[in-house]
Amino acid sequence: MTSRLEVFNPATGEKIRSVPEQSAQQVKESIERSHRAFQQWSKTSxxxxxxxxxxxxxxxxxxxKELAKIITLENGKPYQEALGEVTYAAGYIEWYAEEAKxxxxxxxxxxxxxKRIIVTRxxxxxxxxxxxWNFPAAMITRKAAPALAAGCTFIIKPAPDTPLTALELVRLGHVAGIPExxxxxVIGDGEEIGSIFTNHPFIRKITFTGSTPVGKQLMKNSASTVxxxxxxxxxxxxxxxxxxxNIDLAVKQTMLSKFRNAGQTCVCANRLIVHESIKDQFADRLNQEVAKLKVGNGLEEGVSVGPIINQKGFQKIVEQINDAVDKGxxxxxxxxxxxxxEKSCYFVHPTIxxxxxxxxxxxxEETFGPVAPIITFQTLEEAIKLANDTPYGLAAYFFTENYRRGIYLSEQLDYGMVGWNDGGPSxxxxxxxxxxxxxxxxxxxxEGIEPYLETKYLSIGLDE
Incomplete structure (x- = not known):
């Protein structure tokens, strides 16, 4: 009997749907079909x-609209945010349709x-x-679109909290004419499927978005097949x-960065490092804007902050808040x-x-929730030290109207993406x-299509 994964609305606890899970053997069969399909797909124009x-x-x-509703139902983010994600997700497909050529x-x-030397891809x-689960549409298309454009075949293993968006995106891809x-x-146990992916010789590339510990494990497991x-x-x-x-701008952009998807994004501002001289003014203005946010079911009118995805995520947020309060x-x-x-529904009201x-x-520690901690600094060097004091280096943001200080900050911050007076650079x-x-x-x-391409060098000798 095929086991099924039940999907619940994190805002209400209601069951949305159940979907079949693939067995280990079925996952391996999917990989084999992907391998066979690659022989033809990679040769298409x-x-x-x-x-x-x-x-x-x-x-x-x-x-x-239908996709956005699915995202809100299984992820919890407000419907307007979900619509924005669908547009963002589709944008990757449009971009890589053009990059394919x-x-x-x-x-x-x-x-x-x-001799003649030719380099091909x-x-x-x-x-x-x-x-x-936090961007169940965009995290798929950002990977699938360049892979398909490059001529790779593609298998998605979505998060167990949000498989429905993935299934619908794949269905639409098939309707568009992309071969099945x-x-x-594939849907099933993450650890089991991850192990199959990393060990199977037919899979030539793993692309992953998630936690650093899981990423490290996938890297280790992929070593045997390089x-x-x-x-x-x-x-x-x-x-x-x-x-x-510009404090009004900084507050507006902080709201955009910090409270989107209830703070459950990997690029959310997690630490607000504010100059001592403006801390009260900034905090007061931020407080005024946070007070306007409505918490609730993302399908309800006016809701701007939805639920935390699950109990584990909720407990981490509460633990961090309690730890901070206990320490002053x-x-x-x-x-x-x-x-x-009883319904596994968890809401955290936006917190400063x-x-x-x-x-x-x-x-x-990364919070993954709607909590904005404010720490102060006096010198720019102190702010940079605070900002870089982490093993992570994904996104950073800074606000200044001084171009010299701005250029200096942009060069000193050890992050792959930096927003200068911009809380949403992606x-x-x-x-x-x-x-x-x-x-x-x-x-x-x-750069996004490069990881899906190999470089081949051909040397042609012309001697008879």
């Missing part, structure tokens, strides 16, 4: 692949006259993707507000919770903490990824 991606893009646009090789002058092979064995989705790897891992983003910052932090607003353990110091867990045409323990490789932009 870039123009053909681009045309199918464009059809997929169009279909997602036609079904954006721009995978260029080159000729290289030989050192002798009787070809698809890596079948790709396995493991995607998270070229684009597949797979290509792309890893977008944890973050602990600093947001620096300098003494000459002040609660400016929030630290309130709506909990229904002041009088924060480095003894507190929240300054060293876009399909720019490379997304981190430094240090925040990952390997980039997704988006011209």
């Amino acid at each position: 870039a123009k053909h692949r681009a045309s199918l991606l464009k059809k997929w893009f169009d279909l997602i646009g036609e079904h954006q 721009r995978v260029y090789g080159r000729t290289v002058p030989a050192s002798v006259t009787n 070809q698809a890596v092979g079948p790709v396995a993707a493991i995607t998270p 064995d070229v684009l597949q989705c 797979k290509h790897l792309s890893m977008e891992l944890g973050g602990h983003a600093p947001l620096i507000v300098d003494q000459d910052a 932090a002040n609660v400016l607003i929030g630290a309130k919770y709506d909990v229904d353990d 903490l002041t009088n924060v110091d480095l003894s507190m867990k929240i300054m060293h 876009t399909v045409q720019a490379p997304f990824g981190g430094m240090k323990e925040s990952g390997i490789g980039r997704e988006g932009g011209q």
Whole structure:
């Protein structure tokens, strides 16, 4: 008997749907089909692949409302946010439909006259993707679109909390004409499927978005077959507000960065590092805006902060808040919770903490929740030291109207993505990824298709 995964709405506890899980044998069969399909798909023209991606893009646009509702039901994020994610997700497909036709090789002058040197690019092979729950559409298309554009076949293993978005995206891809064995989705135990992916010789690349510990394990397990790897891992983003910052702008952009998806994103501002001279003004203005946020079911009108995805995530947030308060932090607003353990529904009201110091867990651990801790600084060097004091290096933000200080900050921050007076820098045409323990490789932009390509060098001798 086939086991089934039950999917629940984190805002209400209601069962949405159950979906069949694949056995280990079925996952292996999917990989074998992907391998066989690669032999044909990789030989199709870039123009053909681009045309199918464009059809997929169009279909997602036609079904954006239905997709957004699925995201809100299984993820909990507000419906308007979910609509924005669908647009963002589709943008990757449109971008890589165009990039498919721009995978260029080159000729290289030989050192002798009787040789010719040609460099070409070809698809890596079948790709396995493991995607998270917090962006159940965008984290798939950001990987699938460049892989398919490059000529790779693709298997998605979505998060168990949010499989329905993945299934619908794959269905629309098939309707668009992408062959079923070229684009597949498998659902089941993450550890078991991850082990199959990393050990199977037919899978030539693993792409993963998730926690750093899981990413490290996938890297270790992939070593025996020397797979290509792309890893977008944890973050602990600093947001620096300098003494000459436009405070209204800084507050507006902090709201955008911190409270989107109830703070459950890897690029959320996790530590607000504010100049001592403006801390009260900034905190008061931020408090005014946070007070306007409505917490609840994402399908209800006016809701801007949805539920925490599960009990484990909720407990981590509460633990960090309690630890900070016990060590002297002040609660400016929030630290309130709506909990229904019977239905597994957990809401955290947006929270601002002041009088924060480095003894507190929240300054060293990614929160993944709607909590904004404010720590102060006096010198720019102190702010940079605070910002870089982490093994992570995904995203960072700073606010200053002084171009000299801005350029200096941008060069000193050890992060793959930096927003200067911008709390939402992520876009399909720019490379997304981190430094240090925040990952390997980039997704988006011209750089995003590179991890799905091999370089081949051909030397032609012309002697008779």
